[in-house]
Amino acid sequence: MAGLDEILNAVADGTRRAIVQRLAHGPATTGQLAELAPMSRPAVSQHIKVLQEAGLLRTTLAGRHRWHQLDTGALAAVENWARRTAQIARAAPELRLPEPPDKEQP
DSSP, X not given: OXXXXXXXXXXXXXXXXXXHHHHTTSOEXXXXXXXXXXXXXXHHHHHHHHHHHTTSEEEEEETTEEEEEEOHHHHHHHHHHHXXXXXXXXXXXXXXXXXXXXXXXX
């Protein structure tokens, strides 16, 4: 599986996030994914390639169609990182900047 940086870079693009969101609902063909945004099939294929290289999706050939589905392992890596980071931030309130005083208080 790709590293966290590669996964996050892959989903930094709005079109690729839309593809991931669509695939969260189930497998789709390249043609179905191309309907998400006004772009050529080669452009969609390039986005799919980036997501594959990041380990976010798998592709299966069935007849003349390429079916794509999410690989939740990469998503779990992002989820775990976000959860750990949030836990650390919540556990260390003394490291936060103090709240600014109210403007009404002298």
